[in-house]
Amino acid sequence: MDIQPYFHRLCELHSVAFATVDRDGHPHNRIADLFFCDGEKLYFYTARGKAFYEELMHTGETAVTGLLDDRKMIRFTGKVQKVSQRVLNHIFQENPYLKKVYPGDSRYICEVFCIYQGCGEVFDFGSKTLTRAPFTFGGAALHGSHYFITDNCRQCGLCAESCPQHCILPGSSYVILQEHCMHCGLCAESCPEEAIHLLSL
Ligand code: SF4
Ligand code: SF4
Known part of the structure; x- marks a missing residue:
């Protein structure tokens, strides 16, 4: 899918949640500003004294979540790199309120x-x-996990009955419609054959 329109909408939303992990493996989350995107690149800043900065430098990654006004949510994990402070001047020029903060x-x-x-x-x-x-x-490979029905399926139909999203279809092996699955795991717990597994992509 073309993610650029969504990235533009995230930047219009401006304030989104950034998650990081510290050196001890503890998770942290905060709302910060996403200022602009250039193609598939997104830009934000933080101060060198903040724990957020240290965590970004340590892991080279962050996870971002934003809730748009039409009840669409975007979330992703991405690699980060520092860029020139010329970009900082551009951000301050485009967002005059920042001059009160710094x-x-x-x-x-x-x-x-x-x-x-x-x-x-x-x-x-x-x-x-x-x-x-x-x-x-940015050329990343798709990763993640999804629930998958294996050949051990005996077509009893219990998973389809239990699914709150009604997204399991009958067949020689039952099939999960991945685009509607919310990964709750109820089907896997309902299956008497243990035929449903959470698999990595
Ligand atoms: S509950 Fe298990 S055995 Fe029954 S239809 Fe679903 S996957 Fe197949
Ligand atoms: S994980 Fe939940 S939503 Fe997805 S197919 Fe199973 S029961 Fe349905």
């Missing part, structure tokens, strides 16, 4: 990061049935 040259305690490669999903919660669409950007 007046004068104090802005140069900040570093701009580019999210240049990653993969994620767009979720649509606005329709009756949840829809999910995976995507990659």
Whole structure:
């Protein structure tokens, strides 16, 4: 899927959730500003003194989540790299309110990061049935996991009856419609044959 229109919408949303992991393996989350995208690259900044900066530098990754106003959610994990402070000046020029946060040259305690490669999903919660669409950007490979029905299926139908999304179809082996599965795992717990497994892509 073409992710660029969604990236533009995320930048219009501006404030999104960024997750990182610290050196001790503890997760952290905060709302921060996403300023602009250039093709499939997204730009944000943080100050060198912040734990957020240290965590970005340590792992080279972040995970971003944004909720759009039509009940679509975008989330992805991406690799980050620092870019020139010329980009910082551009961000301050386009967002004058920042001069109140970092007046004068104090802005140069900040570093701009580019999210240049990653993969994620767009979720649509606005329709009756949840829809999910995976995507990659910057040349990343798709990764993740999904529930899959194996050849051990004996067509008893219990999984389809239990599925809250009604997204399991009958067949010689039953089949999960991946685009509507919310990964709750109820089908796997319901299957007497243990035929449903969570598999990595
Ligand atoms: S519950 Fe298991 S055996 Fe029954 S239809 Fe579903 S996958 Fe097949
Ligand atoms: S994981 Fe949940 S939503 Fe997905 S097919 Fe199984 S029961 Fe349905």
